Amino acid sequence: MSVAEETDVIVIGGGMAGAGAAFEISRSAKVVLLERENHCGYHTTGRSAASFTENYGNGVIRRIVLASRSFMTEPPAGFSDYPLLSKRGMITVARADQLDLLRQDLEAARALVPSIVAMTPAEAIARVPVLRADYLAGAYIEPHSMDIDVNGLHQGFLRGARARGARIVTNAGVKAIDRQGGQWRVETPAGTFLAPRIVNAAGAWGDEIAAMAGVRPVGLQPKRRTAFNIPAPAGVDISDWPLVHDVGAEFYFKPDAGQLFVSPADATLSVPMDAYAEDIDVAIGAERLERATTIEVQRVSRSWAGLRTFVADGSPVVGPDDEVPDFIWLVGQGGYGIKTSPALSRVCASMIAGGGLPDDVARQGVSLADLTPHRLRESQRKQVAS
Ligand SMILES: Cc1cc2nc3c(=O)[nH]c(=O)nc-3n(C[C@H](O)[C@H](O)[C@H](O)COP(=O)(O)OP(=O)(O)OC[C@H]3O[C@@H](n4cnc5c(N)ncnc54)[C@H](O)[C@@H]3O)c2cc1C
Structure with a gap:
């Protein structure tokens, strides 16, 4: 039997959400990203309209897009060979x-x-x-609505994460998750991985990943x-x-x-x-x-x-599960997961590091309550009670 690989954070899903999370979290922690397909971006990320509009989605989405603009216009040096945004209207x-x-x-x-x-x-x-x-x-x-170079953004996240020591493992569909001695143990055909924290960035499969980990679904x-x-x-x-x-x-x-x-x-x-x-x-x-x-x-x-x-209110779900805090959600981006990825990746990394919302995101008027999975539990509880 092969030896399990230990890391600080396991990110499940290699679409835009998982790639962005790996990029930001790997600034300060060791990351392994697990993707089921033979390449990252095969599902929704590779199928979008590539539009950066500040005028689409609910108020929370629009504010997160505003907080994502500066990364898109001025990404870190060496992030991408071409501008990430181009003029469209x-x-x-x-x-x-x-x-x-x-x-x-x-x-x-x-x-x-x-x-x-x-x-x-x-x-x-x-x-x-x-x-x-x-x-x-x-x-x-x-x-000022723009087109996004989706591949440039996605590959920039993945390349940057690798340069910070993250490992991107493809053909690694997660089959089982259990918890042993304060560590998550994640089984895939590409090996077994151990980490104290999991980021669930599995897109449409997010509730299935939660079920494997014994975490209540958020109703994706x-x-x-x-x-x-x-x-x-x-x-x-x-x-x-x-x-x-x-x-x-x-x-x-x-x-x-x-x-x-x-x-x-x-x-x-x-x-x-x-x-x-x-x-x-x-x-x-x-x-x-x-x-x-x-x-x-x-x-x-x-x-x-x-x-x-x-999810029901149309806003993303980002942050530690309220009942299982070492299970971190990064799902529910709806039709907006490309243009919101710079800010949501930073929100996710900040929460993993034990912080709150990054200042610039909070200044746009987004609050933790807008994003936490807890808000969905509350409404689930109210529905059961009524
Ligand atoms: C037609 C269309 C137009 C759109 N237009 C826009 C737009 O203009 N602007 C915009 O911002 N957004 C747009 N979107 C939305 C955007 O594409 C999504 O919000 C975004 O791609 C979601 O990224 P994701 O990483 O969460 O999901 P995905 O890209 O689906 O990634 C999830 C990944 O998790 C992996 N996975 C699942 N289960 C497992 C498992 N058990 N083990 C390992 N890996 C697993 C999957 O293989 C997949 O690669 C559009 C979407 C569509 C369909």
Whole structure:
């Protein structure tokens, strides 16, 4: 029998969450990251829209995004060969029947991001000429919304973690977890690992990891979201188009390496799995795109889906379990886990080091109560009592 490897912290999951956590925690502790697949980033992290918008997600998410911006614009020296953010912009559009919603949305958006401004339909069409004048009744623009180099960020975290001594172990699906003499013992096909603390960054599988460790679940709900590429309209340079997002969350599209990225913005409950695009969801996305624009979808060059995993209040779950404090949660990032990863990784590392929220995150108005798993236990208790 091989000897178990001892470390300070075991991170389970090699998506953006686990990679970011390994990067930050390895500043002051020995880390082993365990990933089930043969490479990190295979699941949701490799399937996103790569958008850094400060105007999407609930108030907690938006504040965490604001706290993540400085890392994205000025990452540590040597972190990445290219800038992590590039200019995109995001236009939110509305039909006549959505104008009230657009007004409310704009007011809420401007409260946190004052650079967001209303646009006339003509101004929106000037930016994205395929938008239909008979569809569009109102719009606003977030000028500083950006594209993220997701691979650059993910690889930067992994490379940086390795440089600080972390070990990244792939083909290491966690099969069993138990606790012996103050240590977690984690069994995988790639070996057995021992550490006093575990970080659960297993995305859609987070509650399964908790169950293995004898920790109560937090009620994770993986929701499938579909995306597909279509060729750009013939003879049109789309490279400067902003992301276009429907205010009712019915679709969005944006340029993607010379093609168009389109999503029906679906959110279908799923079990944790290797998600794939259903034909019906691709068809719904194509139909909504054709309704709002003059584009005729003749060919889909690639389609895929990923699981955006939420808890009931739509905020992430970060911090020690309230009943088993050596089990640290880093899950529930929903549709926002790329753009929030710089700040959430630091929050996770700070809690492991016994500290509170980093000052800059707290200054944005985020509190520990927004993130702690304890808040979910409280609401579970209230539900049982009522
Ligand atoms: C279509 C789509 C568009 C999106 N657009 C955006 C966007 O524009 N901006 C944004 O910020 N976010 C976006 N997101 C959300 C973002 O992609 C996710 O929030 C983020 O990738 C979650 O990262 P994660 O590391 O938690 O999960 P994952 O990337 O799923 O990683 C979890 C990892 O845990 C591993 N794992 C699970 N079980 C085990 C086990 N037993 N042992 C070992 N390893 C295990 C898995 O193999 C997996 O690699 C989008 C998502 C989708 C699907």
